[in-house]
Amino acid sequence: MSNDEMKKLQGDLIKAIEGAEGSAALEAVRVEALGKKGKLTEMMKTLGSLDPDARKAMGAALNEVKVAVTAALEAKGKILAAAAQTARLEKERIDITLPARGGESEGRIHPITQTYEEIVTIFAAMGFSVAKGPDIETDWNNFTALNIPPEHPARQMQDTFYMPAVGEMPTVLRTHTSPVQIRTMMGQKPPIRIIAPGRTYRCDSDMTHTPMFSQFEGLVIDEKTHMGHLKGCLLDFLRAFFGIDDLPLRFRPSYFPFTEPSAEIDIGCSRKGGELKLGNYGDWLEIGGCGMVNANVLRNCGLDPDQVQGFAFGTGIERLAMLKYGIPDLRTFFEADMRWLKHYGFVPLDIPNPAMGA
Ligand code: PHE
Numbered sequence: 001m002s003n004d005e006m007k008k009l010q011g012d013l014i015k016a017i018e019g020a021e022g023s024a025a026l027e028a029v030r031v032e033a034l035g036k037k038g039k040l041t042e043m044m045k046t047l048g049s050l051d052p053d054a055r056k057a058m059g060a061a062l063n064e065v066k067v068a069v070t071a072a073l074e075a076k077g078k079i080l081a082a083a084a085q086t087a088r089l090e091k092e093r094i095d096i097t098l099p100a101r102g103g104e105s106e107g108r109i110h111p112i113t114q115t116y117e118e119i120v121t122i123f124a125a126m127g128f129s130v131a132k133g134p135d136i137e138t139d140w141n142n143f144t145a146l147n148i149p150p151e152h153p154a155r156q157m158q159d160t161f162y163m164p165a166v167g168e169m170p171t172v173l174r175t176h177t178s179p180v181q182i183r184t185m186m187g188q189k190p191p192i193r194i195i196a197p198g199r200t201y202r203c204d205s206d207m208t209h210t211p212m213f214s215q216f217e218g219l220v221i222d223e224k225t226h227m228g229h230l231k232g233c234l235l236d237f238l239r240a241f242f243g244i245d246d247l248p249l250r251f252r253p254s255y256f257p258f259t260e261p262s263a264e265i266d267i268g269c270s271r272k273g274g275e276l277k278l279g280n281y282g283d284w285l286e287i288g289g290c291g292m293v294n295a296n297v298l299r300n301c302g303l304d305p306d307q308v309q310g311f312a313f314g315t316g317i318e319r320l321a322m323l324k325y326g327i328p329d330l331r332t333f334f335e336a337d338m339r340w341l342k343h344y345g346f347v348p349l350d351i352p353n354p355a356m357g358a
Pocket of ligand 1: 314
């Protein structure tokens with residue numbers, strides 16, 4: 001066989017290898033070239049009958065073809081294996097965009113999360129930003145800096161879970177979100193306008209109290225902030241949140257160590273026929289506490305009460321959710337009962353909207 005013929009054979013075989021459309025076709029080409037009765041195998045067999053010089057030349061040429069064909073077979077084998085793998089993955093792919101069947105496995109947004117988002121949405125529109133603090137607080141942030149010194153009777157207002165001390169500093173599970181006021185005033189300069197939503201803890205458990213619950217705090221500090229701003233701000237928020245345009249708000253004088261003067265926040269309601277209805281009906285319902293930030297608290301945070309002043313308020317997130325969405329028992333919020341969540345929860349793809357469900 002001439003060199004040209006040899007090159008042609010090599011070319012033909014490699015073309016056949018490259019054109020093989022599957023592993024079976026590739027195997028057929030391999031057998032045709034290198035199998036027991038394959039073309040190259042047959043030609044190898046003829047080498048014996050050649051004279052030594054011709055045998056040497058022909059042997060080397062045949063070997064070259066064999067090496068090239070073997071390499072091509074191997075390369076094509078890899079390509080086909082990869083293609084087969086891709087095809088299999090494609091076939092076995094799970095389409096996670098399939099809608100859930102029967103609705104059972106469809107998740108729901110918990111009413112606390114929903115209410116949290118609604119509160120943040122409304123306050124964000126009023127120019128507030130969200131501040132956060134840790135659940136485990138120093139005794140100083142939770143009490144002392146808030147004008148509740150050790151042994152002060154106000155500490156008994158909140159049944160505290162005490163935690164192991166960190167060095168000299170006793171720590172607690174925060175009993176309210178008010179320590180975020182301290183963290184914020186220590187960490188940034190006025191003007192300050194924040195809300196601080198989060199979990200709070202008190203050693204308490206009955207129909208209307210759970211050891212863990214959620215609050216949100218509001219804090220505004222500026223040069224001339226006064227109680228009128230506090231009332232207007234709460235009125236705007238509560239009317240937007242409940243979707244009741246004429247919802248009345250009443251400040252009832254009260255006492256908190258960290259505010260002076262202090263007030264309980266009451267909103268209008270009716271209890272006629274044992275049914276609670278919010279609105280301008282002459283009766284009142286307490287929903288939180290508020291006041292002007294006590295000068296001692298400002299001083300504790302390194303602020304000068306002659307330069308700046310402001311207001312703070314705090315209320316329960318579950319409490320607002322119960323009122324807005326008609327959820328009767330606080331404890332059910334934490335029972336993780338899927339039937340409850342299905343009934344009171346929200347569809348995840350609905351964008352939180354302050355007027356939802358109002
Ligand atoms: N921290 C108070 C409570 O948990 C609520 C409050 C906050 C009152 C801010 C006044 C000002 O009861």
